Amino acid sequence: MKNVKNSLLAVTLGGIAAVAAAQASAKDEKPPPGAMALSAIVTKLEQQGYVPVIDVSLGNGRWEVEAYKEGKKWELEVDPNTGEIIDVKQDMD
Secondary structure (H helix, E strand, C coil): CCHHHHHHHHEEEHHHHHHHHHHHHHCCCCCCCCCCCCCHHHHHHHHHHCEEEEEEEEEEEEEEEEEEEEEEEEEECCCCCCEEEEEEEECCC
């Protein structure tokens, strides 16, 4: 049980770090009016199995997210108003 708690703590801290990094890198561009909180977006992605989220930035009015799922790295474009994934592709790097 202790390992499960430690894993959940690591995932939560990783999500918080991704949110903080995104806020720092998105200074020049702002999400559109009515956008969901970035923490809610990250939580929604984590609930879909994208753990850990390792990078988030704002580009062209969308959240650009790098995250792992099932051991593979993915690049996601996420609608900031709905939190829905608009585009997803496997990162081949």
